[in-house]
Amino acid sequence: MNWEKLLSAKRYGPSFHSDRPEYRAEFQRDYDRLIFSAPFRRLQNKTQVFPLPGSVFVHNRLTHSLEVSSVGRSLSTIVSRELVKRHPNCQALNEIDSIVAAGCLAHDMGNPPFGHSGETAIALFFQDGNGKQYKDIIGDRWSDFCYFEGNANTFRLLSHQFKGKRQGGFCLTYSTLASIVKYPYESKAIKNGKNKFGFFQPEKVSYLEIAEELGIIKDPNDNDKFVRHPLVYLVEAADDICYQIMDIEDAHKLKILTDEETKELLLQYFSGEALEHKKKILEKVEDVNEQISYLRSVVIGLLVNACAQTFIDNEESILNGTFKGSLIDNTDENIKNCYKTCSKLSVKKIYQSTEVLDIEVAGYKIILTLLDELTKAVLNPDKPFSHTLLSRIPEQYDIHAEKDVDKIMAIVDYVSGMTDVFALDLYQKITGMSLPSL
Numbered sequence: 001m002n003w004e005k006l007l008s009a010k011r012y013g014p015s016f017h018s019d020r021p022e023y024r025a026e027f028q029r030d031y032d033r034l035i036f037s038a039p040f041r042r043l044q045n046k047t048q049v050f051p052l053p054g055s056v057f058v059h060n061r062l063t064h065s066l067e068v069s070s071v072g073r074s075l076s077t078i079v080s081r082e083l084v085k086r087h088p089n090c091q092a093l094n095e096i097d098s099i100v101a102a103g104c105l106a107h108d109m110g111n112p113p114f115g116h117s118g119e120t121a122i123a124l125f126f127q128d129g130n131g132k133q134y135k136d137i138i139g140d141r142w143s144d145f146c147y148f149e150g151n152a153n154t155f156r157l158l159s160h161q162f163k164g165k166r167q168g169g170f171c172l173t174y175s176t177l178a179s180i181v182k183y184p185y186e187s188k189a190i191k192n193g194k195n196k197f198g199f200f201q202p203e204k205v206s207y208l209e210i211a212e213e214l215g216i217i218k219d220p221n222d223n224d225k226f227v228r229h230p231l232v233y234l235v236e237a238a239d240d241i242c243y244q245i246m247d248i249e250d251a252h253k254l255k256i257l258t259d260e261e262t263k264e265l266l267l268q269y270f271s272g273e274a275l276e277h278k279k280k281i282l283e284k285v286e287d288v289n290e291q292i293s294y295l296r297s298v299v300i301g302l303l304v305n306a307c308a309q310t311f312i313d314n315e316e317s318i319l320n321g322t323f324k325g326s327l328i329d330n331t332d333e334n335i336k337n338c339y340k341t342c343s344k345l346s347v348k349k350i351y352q353s354t355e356v357l358d359i360e361v362a363g364y365k366i367i368l369t370l371l372d373e374l375t376k377a378v379l380n381p382d383k384p385f386s387h388t389l390l391s392r393i394p395e396q397y398d399i400h401a402e403k404d405v406d407k408i409m410a411i412v413d414y415v416s417g418m419t420d421v422f423a424l425d426l427y428q429k430i431t432g433m434s435l436p437s438l
Contacts, residue, residue, distance in 0.1 A: 001319045003083070005215040006229060007092035007099070008175050012159060012210065013168010027098035030176040031069075034105045037170070039157060040065070043108065045419030047115040047359055061108050064242060071304060072104035072238035073097045078308035079234065083315070096231060102172070103179035103235040110153030112416040113423045114363025121367035122148040122412060123195065130372045137379075137404045140201070143187035145412070147195040151182050153416055155199045159206045162396040162413075174210045178229035181207065182236060184216065185225035202409070217321055227321030230311075237307040237327040241300055244342055249296050251350045252289075259288050265345065266295035269302055269338045303339075306331040363420070366427040370415050373430050378407045389430070 009026035034040055043061035076097040083093045112118030125131040126138075126146040135142055144152075158177060159169040183198040184207070190197055199207045210216075211226055219225040245266075252262040263282075270278055278298065282291050307327040314330065317323040323330075328339055377386040378399050393399055397410040415423070427433075 001215050001217055001227075001230070001321070003087055003090045003093055003319075005213075006175065006178075006231075007090070007096065008173065008214055009092075010174050010213060011168070011171050012174055012177055012206065013161075013166065013171040025095060025098060026173055027095050027102060027176065030102040030172045031098060031105060033170055033172065034102055034109075039109050039417065040105065042417070042419050045421045046108075046111065046113055047363070047420055061111065064246065065105055065108050067246065068107065068235075068238045068242045069101045069104035071241055071300060072235055073101040075238055075304050075308050076100040076231070076234050078305065079311050082312045086315075096234075099173075099175050099179055100231055100234045100238070102176045103231065104238050106154060106158060106176075107180050107235055107239060108150070108154070110155070110157045110416065111150040112153075112367065113418050113420040114359055114367065116150075117360035117363045118367055118416070119148055119150050121364045122371065122416065124364075125368050125371045129368055131375065134375070134379075134404075134408060138408065139405065141405055141409075143190065144200045145408070147187050147190060147197065148412070148416075149183070149187075149195065149197050150416075151180070152187070152197055152199050152203075154180055155207070156203050156413075157417075159203055163398045164396055174213050175229070175231070178210055178214055178216065179231040179235050181229065182232055184211070184228055184232075185219075185222075189222070189224040191222075200409075220321055230315075230318045233311060233318060233323075233327050234307075237303075237311075240326060240328050241303045241307070244339065244346065245296055245299055245303075247346055247350055248342060249292055251346075252292055256349055259292075261345075262292055263295065265342055266292070266299050268341065269299050269335065271334070303328070303331075303335065306335050363423075366423050367415060369427055369431065370418075370423060371411065374411045374415065375408055378411055379404060392426070 011026075040062070043065055044063075046061040076099075080093055080096050083096075084090075087093060112122060114121070123146055126134070126142075126148070131145070138145055155177070157169070158172060158180075161167045161169060181198040183196045185197055186199060186201065186204055187197045214229065216226050216229055219227050248257065248262060248265055251257045252259070257265075267275065267278060278295065281294065285291050285294065310327045310330050311318065314323050329336065331339075373389065374393075377383070377389040380386055381390060390399055393410075393414055397414045399407055399410050401407050401410065418426070
């Protein structure tokens with residue numbers, strides 16, 4: 001692959017340029033279009049890891065996405081400066097920070113309510129729940145539903161023409177769209193039990209068009225898959241850095257991790273003079289939260305520089321599709337081992353904490369109930385109560401589609417786009433647990 005073709009300002013879908021002068025670069029327009037969108041705003045009421053804030057404010061999907069975008073811009077700025085030296089004739093390399101920043105903003109927009117447990121709940125509804133009865137109706141698109149993937153849903157949200165909306169979805173540039181597809185293959189290409197994929201069947205044609213335009217090549221080891229667009233690695237690295245380090249800071253705020261545990265986790269990234277320097281700075285700050293904030297910032301800075309250097313060092317293998325793993329997986333041994341230590345502790349103490357498990361259990365029940373009731377209604381619109389239930393669904397979701405599989409997909413679109421609060425409210429109304437006040 002080559003940068004001249006990979007970095008294209010061409011937009012997916014029709015252009016709606018006005019006659020007035022445009023002062024923004026095309027990739028900056030992508031960023032602005034995303035940040036002002038309703039699906040992006042809804043991220044403020046979607047769980048990141050911990051339940052939405054009570055007395056202590058922790059990250060939601062919105063704050064997480066903004067931080068990932070900030071880190072992604074810093075990371076790609078470092079990479080851009082080096083790549084421009086190597087490829088002075090490719091001016092678009094000066095703009096990869098805007099592409100990556102936009103991709104980072106969008107990367108979680110397709111995630112359903114209640115964090116990753118929401119993805120699991122949708123998949124299990126079709127695998128083992130009441131949705132299993134619709135396998136014959138869904139037909140050859142069955143794997144899209146029983147392996148539901150938030151990343152594929154993001155690509156659908158950004159590129160699909162929902163009812164009444166314009167062709168091309170958000171009409172983003174091809175490069176920005178490609179930068180968020182972590183798994184550039186369809187659900188039918190899933191092998192070895194891994195349930196990750198990058199686009200649903202209806203959006204396959206869209207991705208193939210983008211891949212052809214940008215010159216994205218097939219995986220040398222698997223002709224059913226494409227290799228990643230190179231900027232995916234930068235979006236992924238920014239996400240990896242933020243969710244790991246920020247989850248530790250949130251766990252400290254919630255007292256799941258002690259002061260000393262948190263400091264030890266973050267200080268392990270440093271040794272020698274660098275470690276002594278960090279300890280001296282900590283001695284000058286009495287407030288523990290400020291100490292943790294400082295350590296969090298320097299660890300993020302360290303990981304940004306390490307991942308940027310890894311990308312630069314491996315540019316050739318990234319472009320020819322032979323690079324394996326993530327950027328963090330390919331940093332030096334000390335950084336990689338420190339990151340693994342944080343990951344293991346996070347699984348043990350954070351992701352299996354009571355606070356997290358409680359939201360997963362509740363979210364699982366809520367999503368299964370919503371999918372069950374809404375799917376029965378959309379497939380049996382003449383039954384009592386179906387009309388009342390379906391009247392709540394916005395017109396952009398095509399519940400009157402010709403094919404039943406598209407009606408079911410419309411319900412999945414609707415449920416996956418809900419915020420935690422909205423899903424809970426609708427669940428309580430459907431089950432009779434909550435009545436509107438007069």
